[in-house]
Amino acid sequence: MNIAVTGGAGFIGSHIVERLVERGDNVIVIDNLITGKKDNLKKVWNKIDFLEIDIRNFDELKVNLKDIDGIFHEAALASVQDSFVKPKEYHDVNVKGTENIFQLAKEFGFKVVYASSSSVYGNPIKIPITEESEKNPINPYAQTKLDDENLAKKYTDEGVSIIGLRYFNVFGERQSKSYAGVIKLFLERIQEHVPPIINGDGSQIRDFVYVKDVVQANIMALESDMKTGFINIGTGKTVSILELANQIIKSSNLELDPIHQDALNGDVMESKADVSFAKKLLKWEYKMELNDWLDYTVSNLLNNKK
Numbered sequence: 001m002n003i004a005v006t007g008g009a010g011f012i013g014s015h016i017v018e019r020l021v022e023r024g025d026n027v028i029v030i031d032n033l034i035t036g037k038k039d040n041l042k043k044v045w046n047k048i049d050f051l052e053i054d055i056r057n058f059d060e061l062k063v064n065l066k067d068i069d070g071i072f073h074e075a076a077l078a079s080v081q082d083s084f085v086k087p088k089e090y091h092d093v094n095v096k097g098t099e100n101i102f103q104l105a106k107e108f109g110f111k112v113v114y115a116s117s118s119s120v121y122g123n124p125i126k127i128p129i130t131e132e133s134e135k136n137p138i139n140p141y142a143q144t145k146l147d148d149e150n151l152a153k154k155y156t157d158e159g160v161s162i163i164g165l166r167y168f169n170v171f172g173e174r175q176s177k178s179y180a181g182v183i184k185l186f187l188e189r190i191q192e193h194v195p196p197i198i199n200g201d202g203s204q205i206r207d208f209v210y211v212k213d214v215v216q217a218n219i220m221a222l223e224s225d226m227k228t229g230f231i232n233i234g235t236g237k238t239v240s241i242l243e244l245a246n247q248i249i250k251s252s253n254l255e256l257d258p259i260h261q262d263a264l265n266g267d268v269m270e271s272k273a274d275v276s277f278a279k280k281l282l283k284w285e286y287k288m289e290l291n292d293w294l295d296y297t298v299s300n301l302l303n304n305k306k
Helices: 011-023 058-064 080-085 089-110 138-155 183-190 210-224 242-250 275-282 290-306
Strands: 004-005 026-030 049-051 070-073 113-116 162-167 169-171 197-199 209-212 230-234 257-261
Touching: 004 011, 011 026, 011 210, 026 058, 058 089, 070 089, 070 210, 080 089, 080 138, 089 113, 089 138, 113 138, 113 210, 138 162, 138 230, 162 210, 183 210, 183 242, 183 290, 197 242, 209 210, 209 290, 210 230, 210 275, 230 275, 242 290
Parallel strands: 004 026, 004 070, 026 049, 070 113, 113 162, 162 230, 169 209, 197 257
Antiparallel strands: none
């Protein structure tokens, strides 16, 4: 298949690209390298077509997307805190840029699987969160993701095939600080033998899902018979931020206690996915347990530090 990946030099996008190359697909990577890095693609650099294009540039996208079979749309600005400072830019990239992808999908007839977010739910009334739960974004980043979903509904009503995957907290290799970066931040502190810093009291609960499991969900969505819809991609398991910090400390065998500082603006308190829809419609289930990954990764980090 001829497949494009926007944001393909970023955290999740680069993992999707690697998997597609491994499968033998012809891959076009679109990234403006504002947050993405060519280094994320070093394993597959000679096997892809890399285009340094901003998704806001409709004309350039049109020239390069006319012959594809499908697209994984991962490009976005993803820092909640930055979104408070630059709401207009976040809307411009995340909403207008996404509409460019949907418009071209309508024109050329390709299928879109794109990165939505659990942030559209805000602070949920009921846990676990189903796809039908109330949408109540509490920060500008989350609002852009809900705006994207409204656009997706508009275009699917016009016959475009668009599936939005509502990622919960994705973790894994090459994670950026901006994208649900608490694990990355904690690991960087541990690597320096200093305590993790927790924003607030650490009682916030999160549903962490491994990046390669997310990649598999994307591919299964593209290849599925589903034409439209939104699907939670998480594990249905939770850990508090304080428990996460203590687990990382435990894996490190260091004598440390977490440090607490002020809570962040726009930070969701509870997040836990109901993943029954993903199991039913995509036959998808997560495989990697967070604790297993942490034990392995912390050990490697500290051994490499020596």
